[in-house]
Amino acid sequence: MRTYGQYCAVAKALDVLGDRWTLLIVRELLLSGTARYTDLRNGLPGIATNLLAERLRELESAGVVLREEAPPPIATTVFRLTPRGEQLRPLLDELGRWGIPYMTEGPAEGDLFREQWMAWPAELFLTDSHPEGPPVSIELHAAESPLVIETADGEVHVRRGRATNPDVVLRGAPHPILGLFSGQMGLEEARGLGVEVEGDAAALERVLPAAPVLVPPGASESRP
Amino acid sequence: MRTYGQYCAVAKALDVLGDRWTLLIVRELLLSGTARYTDLRNGLPGIATNLLAERLRELESAGVVLREEAPPPIATTVFRLTPRGEQLRPLLDELGRWGIPYMTEGPAEGDLFREQWMAWPAELFLTDSHPEGPPVSIELHAAESPLVIETADGEVHVRRGRATNPDVVLRGAPHPILGLFSGQMGLEEARGLGVEVEGDAAALERVLPAAPVLVPPGASESRP
DNA sequence: CCGCATCCGGGGCGATACTG
DNA sequence: CAGTATCGCCCCGGATGCGG
Numbered sequence: 001m002r003t004y005g006q007y008c009a010v011a012k013a014l015d016v017l018g019d020r021w022t023l024l025i026v027r028e029l030l031l032s033g034t035a036r037y038t039d040l041r042n043g044l045p046g047i048a049t050n051l052l053a054e055r056l057r058e059l060e061s062a063g064v065v066l067r068e069e070a071p072p073p074i075a076t077t078v079f080r081l082t083p084r085g086e087q088l089r090p091l092l093d094e095l096g097r098w099g100i101p102y103m104t105e106g107p108a109e110g111d112l113f114r115e116q117w118m119a120w121p122a123e124l125f126l127t128d129s130h131p132e133g134p135p136v137s138i139e140l141h142a143a144e145s146p147l148v149i150e151t152a153d154g155e156v157h158v159r160r161g162r163a164t165n166p167d168v169v170l171r172g173a174p175h176p177i178l179g180l181f182s183g184q185m186g187l188e189e190a191r192g193l194g195v196e197v198e199g200d201a202a203a204l205e206r207v208l209p210a211a212p213v214l215v216p217p218g219a220s221e222s223r224p
Numbered sequence: 225m226r227t228y229g230q231y232c233a234v235a236k237a238l239d240v241l242g243d244r245w246t247l248l249i250v251r252e253l254l255l256s257g258t259a260r261y262t263d264l265r266n267g268l269p270g271i272a273t274n275l276l277a278e279r280l281r282e283l284e285s286a287g288v289v290l291r292e293e294a295p296p297p298i299a300t301t302v303f304r305l306t307p308r309g310e311q312l313r314p315l316l317d318e319l320g321r322w323g324i325p326y327m328t329e330g331p332a333e334g335d336l337f338r339e340q341w342m343a344w345p346a347e348l349f350l351t352d353s354h355p356e357g358p359p360v361s362i363e364l365h366a367a368e369s370p371l372v373i374e375t376a377d378g379e380v381h382v383r384r385g386r387a388t389n390p391d392v393v394l395r396g397a398p399h400p401i402l403g404l405f406s407g408q409m410g411l412e413e414a415r416g417l418g419v420e421v422e423g424d425a426a427a428l429e430r431v432l433p434a435a436p437v438l439v440p441p442g443a444s445e446s447r448p
Numbered sequence: 449c450c451g452c453a454t455c456c457g458g459g460g461c462g463a464t465a466c467t468g
Numbered sequence: 469c470a471g472t473a474t475c476g477c478c479c480c481g482g483a484t485g486c487g488g
Contacts, residue, residue, distance in 0.1 A: 002479090003332070004270060005269075005335055005336055006335060006338075007331040007335040007341065009320040009321075009324045009327050012326035013326070014248065015326075018244065020242065020480070023238060024228065024230075024234065027232075037451050046481090048483090051479095091315070091319060095233070096234045097233070098315055099240075103231065103232070113231040117232035117234075120234065174231060261469070271462090274463095277470080277472080
């Protein structure tokens with residue numbers, strides 16, 4: 001493990017987490033709960049397989065990741081975060097919050113996308129405007145595998161998978177969906193960009209922001 | 225700029241911040257407010273000068289760092305964070321919080337230390353147990369350049385420099401000072417490890433935690 | 449198919465020297 | 469003081485192989 005050699009809390013944290021791909025592996029485990037090696041590879045497009053194996057070993061010996069041999073009939077190894085690893089959630093939330101402006105600008109050329117990455121924008125932007133009402137569940141299809149957005153106790157939660165009986169199903173490309181979530185775009189405008197709303201649109205509007213959320217510009221200021 | 229190529233807020237943030245040394249440069253600027261190139265080098269022992277220059281350029285073009293030509297008679301360039309860079313403070317706080325356990329274990333062999341790095345443990349551990357009383361100021365000498373710990377409105381703040389009229393002056397090695405701050409170590413025990421308290425010890429005890437703060441173990445679980 | 453290990457080319461990184 | 473220049477080295481990325 002390459003170390004900064006500084007007796008400083010921030011530097012020590014980066015000694016463990018600062019290598020390339022490391023925090024993205026933590027992201028995937030936070031989003032998945034448990035994941036197989038192949039699931040991680042799929043959620044981390046671009047990673048070299050030897051790097052994934054090496055990072056998992058490092059995170060394991062740092063007490064952040066746990067490797068478990070699943071019992072039959074699964075018969076595969078699954079990875080999950082330790083409690084110490086779970087403590088990284090606020091850190092990843094801050095990273096996501098700071099990175100949101102780069103997302104609202106739309107995907108860059110060649111950017112890949114996985115449905116679960118929408119979890120940060122969703123939990124950041126969406127709020128339950130009618131918390132005393134019955135819970136709503138929204139199924140989101142922005143890529144290949146759906147996401148469920150649910151309200152509970154006035155809070156909005158996101159998880160992977162399908163809803164048993166969704167109030168509304170939302171389909172569309174990530175960027176217009178994000179515009180909808182951030183309030184930068186109205187429902188009609190989103191429809192014009194291919195977003196489809198199937199079911200009870202009121203359930204959707206209940207969690208959408210009433211006014212555009214102020215997102216600081218993320219792009220660079222150009223220099224002479 | 226090397227990018228992960230993922231349309232994800234966390235990945236986008238790491239595209240900007242994930243390179244080696246980058247977040248430590250932000251740390252120094254958060255701690256210093258403004259800093260000259262040489263100040264940054266001093267606060268980042270181990271960094272190669274070309275890397276510091278390159279990172280500063282990247283951070284500048286990312287809108288995180290501002291480079292200013294100070295007017296005469298200073299006649300030097302100073303660096304500071306933009307508002308966008310200031311927004312990284314919660315992120316660095318989370319990094320510091322997560323890294324604290326590695327600090328309480330004591331410095332590793334060859335670890336270097338700078339006084340200002342004590343800011344995170346201090347603001348994390350210390351609280352004003354008597355907020356309605358008059359403000360107290362504590363001057364801390366754990367290395368070469370002193371730190372001031374002050375209470376204001378029931379909050380504890382840390383800044384570089386000296387106090388005009390400190391209630392108490394605290395001197396000692398970083399590790400026992402940290403033990404004191406985290407409540408793992410009593411005042412008498414700290415004295416035995418070379419910590420000196422000069423002035424009103426009650427002012428110090430006012431901000432120290434009454435009971436040991438629970439710090440999760442940071443060390444790795446050893447494997448077979 | 450799953451979970452890697454190995455090999456190899458390129459570039460980011462680290463250390464030192466040098467300069468306006 | 470504030471960098472640029474240079475040069476190894478090792479980390480990273482991509483491809484392939486391979487045992488369970």
